[in-house]
Amino acid sequence: MKNKRVKMNFQEFSNADPVIVVHVICGLCAFIIGPIALYSNARQALHRAAGYLWVFSMILLAGTSFSSTA
DSSP states (O other): OOOOOOOOOHHHHHTSOHHHHHHHHHHHHHHHHHHHHHHSOTTSHHHHHHHHHHHHHHHHHHHHHTTOOO
């Protein structure tokens, strides 16, 4: 039995449930902001701001994972 690949495009993404859209955006934000928080100097304001943004996006990511259905 072959695995059927599902292609996702922007049209399907824009028609998706808003919870899924928030979940994906938060995941991308955490994926991009995480290395900035890790590799910036700990005493810089950038490190603190990136850290707060990463934590906030991870909280939203975890919260939206409970209400998303596949």
